[in-house]
Amino acid sequence: MTMDVTLNVKRYNPDAAKPASYNQEYRIDLEDGSSLLDGLIKVREEMDGTLALRCSCRSAICGSCAMRVNGRAVLACNTKMKDVMPKDGSPVKVEPAGNMGVVKDLIVNFDVFWGKIKAVKPWLQPEGPVPQGEYLAPNEAMLHLAGVMGCIMCGACVSDCTVLEVDKNFLGPAALAKAYRFVGDPRDAHEKDRLKDLTKYGGMWDCTRCMQCVQVCPKGVDPMGRIMKMRDKALAAGYNNTYGARHALAFTDLVRHGGHLDELRLPIKTFGIFNVKEMLKLAPIGMRSQMVGKVPPLFPKPIPGIQNVRRIFEKVEAKR
Amino acid sequence: MFDHDVLVIGAGLAGMRAALAASQAGVNVAVVTKVFPVRSHSNAAQGGINAALTDRGDKWEDHAYDTVKGSDYLGDQDAIEIMCKEAGSEIINMEHMGTIFNRDAEGKLGVRAFGGQRQARTFFVADFTGQALLYVLHEQVMKSGVRVYEEWFVLSLIVEGGECCGAVVMEMKTGEVHTIRAKAVIMATGGIGRVFEPSTNALICTGDGMALAYRAGAPLMDMEMIQYHPTTLKSNGALMSEAARGEGAYLINKDGDRFMKRYAPNMMELASRDVVSRSEQTEINEGRGVNGCVLLDCRHLGEKLIKEKLGQIRQLGIDFANADMIKEPVPVRPGMHYVMGGIRTNYDGLTSIPGLYAAGETACVSVHGGNRLGANSLLDTLVFGKRSGQHAAAGVKSKQHAAGVTDAYSEAEKKKIQAILDRPADGGELFGKVRQELGETMNKYLAVFRDQQGMETAQRKVKELRMRYEKVIVHDKGRTFNTNLIFTLELGFMFDCAETVIVGALERKESRGAHTRTDMPKRDDANWLKHVVQFRTPEGPRIEDQPVKITQWQPQVRSY
Ligand SMILES: Cc1cc2nc3c(=O)[nH]c(=O)nc-3n(C[C@H](O)[C@H](O)[C@H](O)COP(=O)(O)OP(=O)(O)OC[C@H]3O[C@@H](n4cnc5c(N)ncnc54)[C@H](O)[C@@H]3O)c2cc1C
Ligand code: SF4
């Protein structure tokens, strides 16, 4: 069985006299179970050789083929065409991955991506005498790390990270997940230095926990979860003198107090009411929230049953 | 023009291991790779890497014997001994650099069983061992400061006065063509999978390095030895790792019968790959298959083990075969997977051309002979990558750059490229269909079973396809990421590989290892215990043979 698919591909040719992006439609016939990548390969091998994209393994392991489909980052090779064809028969919208800058068609610039990976000193730094045989380590610790190590550096998370959209300085989910791979490694002797480094501007505290990276990651790496784990470790190690750490503490404080997140007070507590510069940076977010009707109430009341919330806090804190 | 002491071509396991070894020896090293290092095909290796660790009660001699037997006695035993002796220290070295390996209850490295071996000696990380190793080498290369030319595509090698002294390379992002001068060049460009369609290999596995070395005058050896892996998916050729069988999975036919008992009663599913693939193909040919496949049954392994150790291939089964191995058997069939042959080297990686080395899948040392054991390839890349790096570094220390290497080399390549871009559009086609037909032809006539007539048909067809290839047009005339041009050039490399595979297969008049001829079904040690070596000439390959090195294991009847 075959199916009739129309792809609407966002293209960009830097060699054109006046480079500008444009959309191009391709109509193709595909086997039923085909992937999005099968479709794109068919286009470039048989119809239009000028279409540029990266791909290699066709089995979600090489990390080459991240791109946006219908507005969301995916790996083209493990995305079934059927699953992304709109019900109304309109074309499948294919765009380059976001936040990285387009080089040509679906090929984006990975220079900054690799630069950020390098910035977290992504290599094991053991100390002391090297053993004759292997370092001993519990299997559970290794299996836990294998979950992060499964990252294939595809950049899907970076493409859709909401912070990177506004702040290019942010290390981003992939680099932070890579950092966690060493922070969490029992053989690495520099956990503290690493955490301290990652506490700087652009590091772990700049994540807003929007969950995008978790949702788009094709390998279940859970970058946000790893970032949160590092925050716990950083706080435990005493690295809390930052906006981000104060944000977390303020967050906890507010929830304990009112049972929900008071989004107006949070930045004030984090930055301090007189830190006009930082507060102004938030103005656009505030305005956008207003436009979609998501402005928090000015004087929130504690939720009913706030005592129970506070009791949960006491329990958790007693456990720590 | 750029200058380096040692230029490594390829950033897979072999290339990065070579680069590290050379850089540790204190010379100036650079790596060129057509994809970002971690995109190299080594990342796809699933099952594991072999080593006999003495403190586990294993012996390198046993590993070596299993390898010799697996090779159907075509492997060179001096090289095999080196590989198996050095295996342990390579694994430990990789662990020290940071590789996450599965552990046993004491926190030491754990092992799993793999095919063709009497002892479990395969070290692994779930089912993405290649990725785990590749990323660690990448980390170390980043740390070392070795320069990596990422997404640069090698167009040709430079040979002056009989010595290799550099390469001409295209920077893909700008389309610029550069000359890189080097005192030694190490080829680590991986396999030729895409010459066959389908294949377990990635789209970048187009045999560039073999063709480049062959064109530069280095001979290729044992090209007829193509491994078909017993468990690949029908839809897209994706691999279901041997780890599944290593963990205890069964192969059954349409009657639910574990048919391997009739072909390899002792080792069953874990016999050598050539043996299992032939058995499966026989089942299928004799009508006991299921839609051209047999079934890989993992159900009895249980959900926990599957999720923990085979999670990635379970997902591949779900994605590409609509079968969840926890609940149902997965249809699989033999599929093209690996090339045992390649650029002929000695056990220091040196080819017949001074200054030119090769390591990894692109090289033929030869440690795999007629059939590679599962999990011996990763080992091969590390051991011989390291040795090539060390040897090349030692050789360049007192050497000067060849004076004759100038930008004239890159100018010549630019002209060739321009000629391709300028081909008249009328009557020409894109490369895609030609590539597809080439792959299908190879897969039809040079598969698990071969015969004279089929191979001759293949030879004729490939010749015709090559004529079509000479007229293929390139739509893209731009400079930036002209992937259309790159694929077209790769297809040219693939033709060189295809041709030598066929010539080698026609030459070898016996059945040995992966080369099984239905018209000559017996192994013939009296006449064919030797390597088939091919040199390029304008009239086609010139063939020489070379004796197999035997140290301690005389050929015997091979049964599992
Ligand atoms: C699906 C699969 C599973 C496998 N599982 C196992 C396993 O479990 N155990 C095992 O031992 N083996 C396994 N193998 C085999 C093993 O993975 C490969 O043989 C091995 O990784 C090859 O490594 P390499 O370094 O030689 O080449 P590769 O990793 O393929 O690297 C080739 C490099 O060369 C570069 N290159 C190529 N051409 C050019 C050019 N023209 N210009 C510039 N650069 C170029 C590429 O960019 C790349 O960096 C498996 C293979 C496959 C396909
Ligand atoms: S959760 Fe954090 S890292 Fe992940 S996408 Fe959102 S902001 Fe980025």
Ligand code: SF4
């Ligand atoms: S974390 Fe996931 S999405 Fe991000 S680069 Fe790694 S594999 Fe890709």
Ligand code: FES
């Ligand atoms: S092609 Fe390798 S991840 Fe998609």
